[in-house]
Amino acid sequence: QKEVEQNxxxxxxxxxxxxxxxxxxSDRGSQSFFWYRQYSGKSPELIMFIYSNGxxxxxxxxxxxxxxxxxxxxxxxxxxxxxxxxYLCAVNKHDMRFGxxxxxxxxx
Amino acid sequence: DAxxxxxxxxxxxxxxxxxxxxxxxxxxxxxxxxxxxxxxxGLRLIYYSFDVKDINKGEISDGYSVSRQAQAxxxxxxxxxxxxxxxxxxxxxxxxxGTEAFFGxxxxxxxx
Numbered sequence: 001q002k003e004v005e006q007n008x009x010x011x012x013x014x015x016x017x018x019x020x021x022x023x024x025x026s027d028r029g030s031q032s033f034f035w036y037r038q039y040s041g042k043s044p045e046l047i048m049f050i051y052s053n054g055x056x057x058x059x060x061x062x063x064x065x066x067x068x069x070x071x072x073x074x075x076x077x078x079x080x081x082x083x084x085x086x087y088l089c090a091v092n093k094h095d096m097r098f099g100x101x102x103x104x105x106x107x108x
Numbered sequence: 109d110a111x112x113x114x115x116x117x118x119x120x121x122x123x124x125x126x127x128x129x130x131x132x133x134x135x136x137x138x139x140x141x142x143x144x145x146x147x148x149x150g151l152r153l154i155y156y157s158f159d160v161k162d163i164n165k166g167e168i169s170d171g172y173s174v175s176r177q178a179q180a181x182x183x184x185x186x187x188x189x190x191x192x193x194x195x196x197x198x199x200x201x202x203x204x205x206g207t208e209a210f211f212g213x214x215x216x217x218x219x220x
Binding site: 004092097 | 141143148149150151152153156164166167196198200202207208209211212213214
């Protein structure tokens, strides 16, 4: 079992819709959780981080963490074509491990 | 100038050759990481270092070695490159508390 699992997609949503991205992790001792966005051929860039159970909102983005279920999600409201990218879930305990990423396409 | 700089940005090398990828950072972070990225596989951790005297293997360290020459410099070596090491390689840094990782621009390596 991979330490960080994501649905690889691709996920396609119409412009203006909500995109929902999911991630599970295997190590219960994991302490911090991150969502990165990566455009093709570019470096990953941080969108959100979350440390505590519950929801964390930043603009159109909401991260949700459920440590009991070992589950992290990212919601993107009012999706825009510029949100089309690969979204990487990352989990930090002693090091930083990434999932395989979910490719999101937002169609105009 | 970028906070995390990788050199070279692109490299084509032949099977069996030794190659070194370099990473330097100006963020003052203690933790540095080397990842490789292949299509559909996300970022896989090769090696990481918490300080100059601390080097740790990641998920896929076979065929690679690293050197932490200073707090700001972390190099990745392929002693004898093979074609399945063709990938996009990223260096990253984070601060001591293990918060977000900051990435270099990436090195696209092709082994022919």
